Amino acid sequence: MQFALEVYQTAWSYYGGQSQSLELSTEESGEHMKDDVIDGSVEEDGEDFVQSSMVLAKRLLFLAYCELDGGQVASARQRLVQCISIANTLFYSSIITTYNQSIKSILNDAYMELMLSMEEIESDKPLARHVANLAIANGNCCGWVDPMQRPGYMASTSSNSIQLTTVPVCSVEQRPMWCNELELNYNQILEEYYNTMTMNQWMDVGCGRRGSGHDDHSVVEGQGWKEYVLFGTGTLDCEDDAPFTKKLLRQHVPDAVTLAQQGGGEVIFSRLSPRMHIKPHCGPTNLRWTAHLGLVIPKSKSEDCRIRVGNDWVSWSAGKILLFDDSFEHEVRNDTDEERVVLLIRLWHPELTSTGLASQLVQEAIAKKEESIQKRYNPPA
Secondary structure, eight states: OHHHHHHHHHHHHHHSSOGGGGGSOHHHHHHHHHHHHTSSHHHHHHHHHHHHHHHHHHHHHHHHHHHHHTTOHHHHHHHHHHHHHHHHHHHTOTTOOTTHHHHHHHHHHHHHHHHHHHHTSGGGHHHHHHHHHHHHHTTSGGGOSBTTBOOSBOOOOGGGTOOOOOOSBOOGGGSOTHHHHHHHTHHHHHHHHHHHTTSTTOEETTSSSSSTTTTGGGGSOSSOEEEEEEESTTOOSOSSSSHHHHHHHHHHOHHHHHHHHTTSOOEEEEEEOTTEEEEEEOOSBTTEEEEEEEEEOOSSOGGGEEEEETTEEEOOOTTOEEEEOTTBOEEEEEOSSSOEEEEEEEEEOHHHHHHTOHHHHHHHHHHHHHHHHHHTTSOOO
16 A cells, blocks of 8 residues: 555656646656556555555545535645556556456546646646646546547547547638528627617626526636627527527527527627636537637737637637637637627537437436536545
């Protein structure tokens, strides 16, 4: 047992707050940890060591849950790294086969919690990417394949022989046909946006008045990001606010309307005030994409009002659709003295609607979410 904890001492430098730890490559750190944990200690201690280590790893993970929920982030991170070290000790042992699935589950949960603990603090964002890199090197834990795409739930379609396309920003050639319909009707949509400005139904993003997006307030400071809900929780129970836009969406993007009505997304007019910055963050899942139809775009230089998705910075154009995968890390900067307004649409990943897998994977996501909640309230034996 002491051996597993000694591995933690080596591993902690890769996850701690020391900036130089980020200079170690994923390959180096992964191989270094792997070499440490397969030097024969597991084989020497046998079944008792395995069972005791499994119990210890599970308890460390549960304690980390408790500390994270109680705001003791630094201590929780140490326990998570200990947990990962112990699980790796077992995972890389050539004689362990019976417990492989349980070990992988522990690694997935520990890597996820460690990454999320760093996601909340902007200065820790490089560490969040580094943890994702290590998880990927450690057998594609959490389902991630790119450290810039690290949602809380990464859809796994391997059992269905389907690999969802992972592209940060969709090219014009890849866009579905309905994008053309919305662009052709830009002027009417813009007019209805101006009509909603006279209504007292605008709200601050993340204010808690609707079910989805209630954590969005954490990625922006102040009250400069506002929304008007067309479809989704928080919408008006009427058709008079934007009848043309709603009819157009029902006719040409019905999946987006259905997704919003089921609580999995929203269709909104989104206003970002001058000099506002939406901090880097990842969407909750790769099951859906996001579309922006530019409505009111600042007339300043394009680099003064733009969005980064993954490693790519792009700008909006009035009357044009920008389609991207928001499970990639993204941020928005409006460094102008004008508002930026878009029609924001959440929609299924296009390959899910063409294969009919959307419903199945959504149920899987809901089940995994419920399972992750229960783990926080049920201590291991």
